[in-house]
Amino acid sequence: MKTLLLSNINMKPLVAALRPMEVVSGEYGSLLLDLVNPQSVAAGADIDRVLCLHDSDGLLGDALYGEDTPDQCEALIAALDGYCARQPGKIVVSHTFCFSSARWLTYADPLQPQSLRTRETALNDRLLALAKRTPNLVLIDLEGIVRRHGEAALYSPAFWYAGRIRYTSLGFRELATAVQQALDAYGNKAKKVLVLDLDNTLWGGIAGETGPMDIALSEEGAGRCYRDFQRALKALTRTGVLLAICSKNNPGDVDEVFERNPMMILRRGDFASLRVNWEPKPQNIADIAQVLDLGLDSFVFLDDNPVERSLMATTCPEVTVPDFPAKPEELPGWFRNVIVPRYFGKYVISAEDRNKTEQYRANEVRHGLAQKLDLDSFLAELGIDCTLHVNEPELIARAAQMTQKTNQFNLTTRRYQIPDVKRFVESPDHAVILLDYKDKFGSEGIVGLAILDLTEGRFDTFLMSCRVIGRKVEDRIIAKAGELVRAHGGTKLIGELIPTRKNGLVASFFEDHGFAVVKAEPDGHKIYEKALA
Amino acid sequence: MSEQSLQKVIALVAEVLNVPAVKVNVGSSIETLQEWDSEAHMEICLAFEARFGAPLDMDTIGEVTSVRALADLLDKGKG
Numbered sequence: 001m002k003t004l005l006l007s008n009i010n011m012k013p014l015v016a017a018l019r020p021m022e023v024v025s026g027e028y029g030s031l032l033l034d035l036v037n038p039q040s041v042a043a044g045a046d047i048d049r050v051l052c053l054h055d056s057d058g059l060l061g062d063a064l065y066g067e068d069t070p071d072q073c074e075a076l077i078a079a080l081d082g083y084c085a086r087q088p089g090k091i092v093v094s095h096t097f098c099f100s101s102a103r104w105l106t107y108a109d110p111l112q113p114q115s116l117r118t119r120e121t122a123l124n125d126r127l128l129a130l131a132k133r134t135p136n137l138v139l140i141d142l143e144g145i146v147r148r149h150g151e152a153a154l155y156s157p158a159f160w161y162a163g164r165i166r167y168t169s170l171g172f173r174e175l176a177t178a179v180q181q182a183l184d185a186y187g188n189k190a191k192k193v194l195v196l197d198l199d200n201t202l203w204g205g206i207a208g209e210t211g212p213m214d215i216a217l218s219e220e221g222a223g224r225c226y227r228d229f230q231r232a233l234k235a236l237t238r239t240g241v242l243l244a245i246c247s248k249n250n251p252g253d254v255d256e257v258f259e260r261n262p263m264m265i266l267r268r269g270d271f272a273s274l275r276v277n278w279e280p281k282p283q284n285i286a287d288i289a290q291v292l293d294l295g296l297d298s299f300v301f302l303d304d305n306p307v308e309r310s311l312m313a314t315t316c317p318e319v320t321v322p323d324f325p326a327k328p329e330e331l332p333g334w335f336r337n338v339i340v341p342r343y344f345g346k347y348v349i350s351a352e353d354r355n356k357t358e359q360y361r362a363n364e365v366r367h368g369l370a371q372k373l374d375l376d377s378f379l380a381e382l383g384i385d386c387t388l389h390v391n392e393p394e395l396i397a398r399a400a401q402m403t404q405k406t407n408q409f410n411l412t413t414r415r416y417q418i419p420d421v422k423r424f425v426e427s428p429d430h431a432v433i434l435l436d437y438k439d440k441f442g443s444e445g446i447v448g449l450a451i452l453d454l455t456e457g458r459f460d461t462f463l464m465s466c467r468v469i470g471r472k473v474e475d476r477i478i479a480k481a482g483e484l485v486r487a488h489g490g491t492k493l494i495g496e497l498i499p500t501r502k503n504g505l506v507a508s509f510f511e512d513h514g515f516a517v518v519k520a521e522p523d524g525h526k527i528y529e530k531a532l533a
Numbered sequence: 534m535s536e537q538s539l540q541k542v543i544a545l546v547a548e549v550l551n552v553p554a555v556k557v558n559v560g561s562s563i564e565t566l567q568e569w570d571s572e573a574h575m576e577i578c579l580a581f582e583a584r585f586g587a588p589l590d591m592d593t594i595g596e597v598t599s600v601r602a603l604a605d606l607l608d609k610g611k612g
Contacts, residue, residue: 013576016549028572162594163575169583 003049004042006031008058008072010164014051017176023051028164032072035079042083050087051179052080052094055166056120059097066104066114073097073123077130084134088419091186093179095142097123101151135396135418138186138347140178148337149174185345187417188404191320192294193272194236194344195285197303198247198254202230202266204328208249212256216328217263225328230265232335239346240353242272242292242360246284246301251276272360281308282315292360293466295407295502300343348397348418352445359444359467379471386473387436388480391425395434395446402449402463407502410463411495411509421451429455431484433477437468444468450477457485457532458494462509469505478513482532495528534559538607542600545584549577562599574598585610 003018005011006026015023026034026041031054034040042050057064059072084092099120103109110117124143131139146154154171167175184190199206203226204216216223217230237243243266247254254276258268268274273291275284281303289296296318303309304324313321320343325334346353389395396418403416416424424430435448447465452458459481464474482493495510511517515528539559546561547554550568563569569577578594581587581603587610589597597603 010572010575012572013579016576158589158591158594159575159579162578162591163571165575165579169579172579 001048002046003051004034004044004047005051005053006034006042007053007055008032009055009166011053013165013167013169013172014053014176017172018179021180032075032079035076035083038086043087047090049091049093049183050083052076052092053175053179054094056097056099060099064099064104064116077123077126080127080137081130081134084137088136088422091136091138091183091417091419093138093140093182094127095140095178096127098142098146100155135422138182140182142178145174145178181341181345182347185347188401190345191241191300191343192298192405193242193244193288193292193300194233195244195246195288195299195301195319196233197305197308198245198249198257198276200304201302201324202226202233202245203257203264207257208253212253212260215257215261217261219263222328223263225331227263227265228332229335232332232340234265234270236340236344237270237357238354239344239349240356241344242294242357243270244273244275244288244292245271246275246281246288246303248278248281249276269361270357272357280311280315282312285312285316285319293408293469300339302339348401350398350401350445352398355443355445358442381440382471383440384471384473385438386476387438388476389434389436389446390480390484391432392434393422393425396421396425396432398446399432399434399449399451402446402465403461406449406463406465407500408466408505409469410461410500410503411459411506412461412498413500413503414461416451416461424451424460429453430460431481433480433484435464435473435477437471437473448473448477450481452481452484454485454488454490456494457481457488457490457492459496462495474509475513486532491532493530493532495530497524497526497528499524534601534604535608538604539600541585542581542603542607545580546577546600546603549573549580557600559600559604562601564598569598577603581607 001022003021003023004026005014005023008029008031010028012025015025031052034042035052041047054076056073059076061071062069063071080092080094097120099116103116105112105114109115127139131137149170154168154174155166156168159165196202204222205214207215217226218224219227233243258264273288275288277284285296285299285301289299296316300320300322301309301312302322302324309321309324312319322339325331400416400418400421403414407413421432424432431452431454433450433452434446437444437447444465444467447468449461449463450459451461453460462477478493485493495515497507497510499507510528515530517526518529519527543554543557547557550566550573552568557566563574578589578597582589585607587606593606597606
């Protein structure tokens with residue numbers, strides 16, 4: 001994977017800051033030319049990603065000083081638009097316009113027709129609109145970085161006038177981190193579960209000693225630090241991250257906090273799973289992983305106690321265990337600025353993400369019902385209601401997200417980015433089938449995906465979310481696929497199994513659904529066929 | 534110019550230029566090393582600032598174009 005860096009200024013030091021990412025730098029100042037010229041280095045087949053990190057002041061030129069001269073900002077938006085459309089297979093990373101804070105109109109600036117502030121907002125509105133309709137454009141909020149560190153820390157006048165280098169080494173580091181994190185977020189590399197300790201983590205003090213009302217949790221002082229931390233955690237659940245509790249406490253003491261302390265922002269229902277007992281935490285976290293049916297490598301563990309952290313890190317090395325801030329006042333900012341972007345960065349937030357906790361909690365209730373009934377009567381009791389979507393452009397991001405995140409019920413484990421799925425949706429020889437699941441306990445949202453090659457009748461991809469495993473809804477996707485292939489003139493369906501370390505669950509999936517093996521490789525790779533009636 | 538500063542600067546220059554440390558010595562400069570061009574010089578100065586915590590002004594960036602000058606600057610920063 002090769003990445004090209006383009007700019008209108010000298011951004012070469014970013015190449016070192018981005019290592020180990022393999023980055024080549026375009027010619028100095030070649031940003032606009034390389035984007036619009038179809039023969040440029042940016043069009044090369046060996047380039048997978050292009051970083052377009054411009055200097056906004058430079059693009060604005062003399063207009064920055066109120067001169068009525070044309071600037072290149074509009075040209076950049078048009079160039080990004082054209083390039084992304086011509087190169088749908090390449091991922092383009094750019095950032096918002098961010099002019100220097102100095103205004104030649106000083107305090108009159110916001111009120112004047114030539115206002116720089118207004119111009120910046122208008123340009124960014126257009127850039128954001130472009131990013132919303134361009135699946136292969138990833139936009140970074142540069143203003144956010146500048147707001148956090150300040151121009152004085154990020155920009156260096158000495159290096160600027162000595163060699164057209166705008167940023168300080170801190171600036172390059174922050175920009176490199178943002179690029180890396182935005183690409184991870186775009187590629188759905190985020191962790192899924194945040195497991196939290198309670199005493200001195202979710203609130204100050206020890207509930208078992210002070211009682212439920214005297215823990216530090218309030219709108220003042222240290223209590224406010226923990227309350228703001230809880231607010232940030234609540235916001236995180238709205239992006240599809242599951243919260244869980246792993247605490248050494250008497251369950252009764254913790255129940256009282258949830259029931260009686262009115263300062264708790266987080267309620268019991270905000271947690272997908274709770275383990276309050278005196279068992280070792282690594283054992284509890286393994287239990288949580290099993291109940292939620294998620295791998296430990298998607299878990300982050302936060303605990304103020306260094307002994308617990310160290311035990312977790314050595315016993316469960318797959319779990320991510322960050323350090324914990326020494327002072328409560330650092331907790332909310334550290335969590336928002338470091339932990340969330342580093343481990344839970346999202347680029348697209350789907351409707352499923354917003355309701356994820358409810359879906360997992362409903363799963364626990366369904367588990368309970370399943371134990372009381374045999375499978376078929378259980379399924380009948382559930383009142384399952386599925387909708388199938390075929391080639392729905394609105395669901396492309398969700399489909400790409402599923403190919404990235406699904407490991408267990410995944411027959412071929414082919415990972416796709418948004419532009420890849422878009423190609424399948426637009427191709428007349430392919431069908432992207434998505435299954436929307438609902439039952440009497442609630443909606444699970446889009447939980448099944450098949451990508452079908454209509455000409456061959458072949459399942460390129462077949463996957464289901466673990467949340468609906470065992471409910472026989474995969475039959476509906478196979479039936480729909482048969483219908484589509486027949487309409488395309490085909491007479492059979494072809495299945496494929498590529499075994500991985502994690503997909504043992506589906507080793508006999510096609511056999512179980514009436515397919516016959518027609519080819520089996522020594523490595524377990526199998527091809528199946530089933531004639532269409 | 535102290536030996537300690539000299540070694541630190543040689544290590545830094547070799548690292549930024551991505552050449553073996555034996556290729557860099559007290560006589561190396563923007564004139565003698567092919568890899569040390571004007572762009573690489575900016576990267577050397579940025580790395581110098583970041584590693585030794587000494588902010589460079591514009592004139593200094595233009596002057597410290599040799600290992601000797603960088604090592605002298607490092608000594609001066611300490612004094």
